[in-house]
Amino acid sequence: MSNFIVSARKYRPTRFDEVVGQQHVSLTLKNALQNDHLAHAFLFCGPRGVGKTTCARILAKVLNCQNVTEDHEPCGVCDSCKSFSENASFNITELDAASNNSVEHIRALIEQVRFQPQQGRYKIFIIDEVHMLSQQAFNAFLKTLEEPPSYAIFILATTEKHKIIPTILSRCQIFDFRRIQVQDMVDHLQSICDTEDIQADPDALHIIGQKADGALRDALSIFDRIVSFSGNRITYEDVIENLNVLDYDYYFRVVDAMLQEDRNQMLLIFDEILRKGFDPDLFINGLAEHLRNVLVCKDAQTLDLLEVSGGLKDRYEQQARLLPAQLLLTALNIANDCDLGYRLARNKRLHVEMALLKMTYINRAFQLSEAQLSAPAPEKKTADVSTSAPPPQVPEPAPKPVAAPEAETSTPTIADEATVAPPPDLATKPAAPTPVKKTKHVLPKMKKLDAMLAEIKEEEAQTTKEETAEPITLERAQEAWDQYIDQCEQESVKVIMRNSELALLGEQEIQVTVSSNLAENTVRQEDGLVEHLRATLKAPGILMRVEVDKSSAPEPPPKPKRLMTSKEKYLEMRETNPLLQEMQKRFDLRPDE
Structure with missing residues (x-):
């Protein structure tokens, strides 16, 4: 049997x-040791594998160390440190x-507390998983703690x-x-790889850190498993194979197929993932x-939320430039x-495939909706009041031939129907336009990636141009405000807005101070006010905040004084001194009604 020790x-x-x-914990404990402000009871709480027991052992080791260093760390060579390291x-x-x-x-623990330490200054008790104590055990531990x-x-x-009772926490x-x-x-x-002479890809270590879910002990256990599989060379492929993780490349390919509206490629990628043995639910969550x-x-302010290696960050940023935010939000909603x-x-496979097909045609759906919104409304036709159906289309009557008088009494044929005069009630109405033959609607094609990049550059240039526009000042804001007042039709709204005061909180925020809640609701209900300010000041991102000036509001009348009951006196005293409640529980006191 080897003497292997896990990492x-x-x-x-x-x-x-x-x-x-x-x-933050290490610095606080070291400052407490330096200033000699050490508490008699500590509670370390947090997720698993984050160092709670480790910090408890280090603190216990420092307290009894005979040669504490200048930075309040254990020396590791004295008798106390050696005996602690050997569990003796x-x-x-x-x-x-x-x-x-x-x-x-x-009770056995309390009996041990009675005996003084044989060596060193302190006798230290480390209780792990303390929330597992029973209610009776907690109560028995209260006085000693x-x-x-x-x-x-x-x-x-x-x-x-x-799960720990409040009396222990206090x-x-x-x-x-x-x-x-x-x-x-x-x-x-x-650092462990450098010590053990192991070569590891940065992407592989990132996958291990993400899979550990915030617990360093889990990360070290996964690391030992990967080392046992791959030896002294840890690659990205070995990690994703052992941890049942899908490669990032699959997701990038899926999004590229979504951009190009290539449903065949989308389904083939999903089939390849299934043939490798991955669960469809795992794939849709990863997507x-x-x-x-x-x-x-999409935004530099949220770029720190991306927990991937440096090489993948560049790839994510490149794909983010090609995808509009509305497409991403819609795809996230579908997923x-x-x-x-x-x-x-x-049928779980069909369920996921339907979601992928919906994602494929998101951009086309946006283009269809924009085309419908931009299409001109049809002209209204003047119809007869007595009927709801549109008047039949009748061509202009042709002149009758003189040489054929018998045609007046003969039955008209199909060819002659076009020469029949219109009825009297339709003779004075204008002829309807010739109906246009309906053609099959063709969906617009997806734009090329080069065209999308060109549009992105134009938008960035336009944004840069807008940022260099004239800055917003209080005089400009007041002028735009007065222009909107002149456009208002209701006199009450004009009076309220004239009595309002404007102030600038920042470059993109205007504060409006009004005198009452009614005035606040009136200003908020003006739907076109913010749009008017944005268009006039040429600031699409400007915001408006409405507040009520409470200094002008009347003060509420004082409450009449009355005699307080014993219970009311106790409640008021408890608010001033919360320890009264603990005294009441300890002595089982009850205030008179």
């Missing part, structure tokens, strides 16, 4: 500086509350803070541990996450609906 134990931090992603320290006790959760176990001996320190750790100094960011885990894994990543790349209805679908 989670081998590279467990032994100093505060080595703790990953919890600098009598002054540091670790208790697992998941298996020792009864009153008897807590509140007033322990001067040499006793308790460090509690839990993943479910809400006696502890609480530290909330954060989920570890992907980049911090990638840096830590890279939704991919669309979300493309959406956050979300597909995910919600996936479990109820009987």
Whole structure:
């Protein structure tokens, strides 16, 4: 049997500086040690695998270290540090509350608190998974936790803070541990690779960090599994194969097919994914996450929300330039609906394929809707009041031939119907336009990628031109405001708007101060006001905030004074001093009614 040690134990931090992603906790504890402001009870809470027990052990090690460093780290060479590293320290006790959760176990712990430390200054008790203690065990632990001996320190750790009773929380100094960011885990894994002489692709480490879901211990376990499979060379392909993760390239190909409206390529890509053994639900969730990543790349302010490697960021940004925001939002909505209805679908493959086909024709649907909105409305025809049907189209009557008088009494044929005079009631009406032959509507074609890039450059140039426009000033805003007042038809609205005061909160925000709530509602109900300000000031993104001047509002009349009951006096005193409620519960006191 080999002496292999998993990375989670081998590279467990032994100093505060080595703790990953919890600098706020490490700095606070080191400052408490430096200023000698150390509490007697700590509660470390947070998700799994983020360093709660590790920080508890480091703190316990520092407290009994005989040669503490200048930066308040354990020396690691004294007798106390060596005995702790060898699990032979009598002054540091670790208790697992998941298996020792009864009153008897807590009583045994309290008996150990009575004995002073044999070596060192403190006797430290680390209780892991403290939320697993029973209600009776918590109650038995209360008195000792509140007033322990001067040499006793308790460090509690839990993943479910809400299950701990409030009386325990009030006696502890609480530290909330954060989920570890992907980049911090990638840096830590890279340092391990450098130590172990392992070559790893940055994209592969990013996949491991994302799969760990904020827990460094899970990331190290996945890392050991990948190393066992691939040896000293960790590649992106090995990671996605072992973790059952779809390659990013599939999602980029799907979005490219959606841009080109190539439904055949879309279905073939999905079939290739199914033949590789991936679940359709996994694919649709991954596609939704991919669309979300493309959406956050549309704006430089949200670019930090993208948790991928540097090479993939450039690819995401390039695809984000080609996709409009409305197309991304519509595709995200379709993917979300597909995910919600996936479990109820009987033919799951067809269910996902229908969603992909809908995404393929999103752009064409937008073009159809714009064409319908821009089409001119048909002219209204003057119809007869006595009938709802349109008048029949009758051509102009041809003159009768003189040489054929018998034609007046003969029965007209099909060819002669065109020469029949119109009825008297239609003779004076204008002839209807000749009906146009209906042609089959042809859907517009998808624009080429070069044309879309050219449009994007034009929009960027237009945006740059708008940014260099004349800045918004209070005088310009007041002038636009007065112009809108002159256009109003209602006199009451004019009076309210003239009595309003304008102010600029920023470059793109106007504050309107009114005197009453009625005036506020009146200004807000003016639908065309904001559009008028945007068009007049040439600022499409300008906002308007309406507030009521409370200084001019009348003060409410004072409440009449009356004698207070005993219960009302108690409630008012409890608001001033919250400890009265705890005293009431402890002594079982009840205020008189």
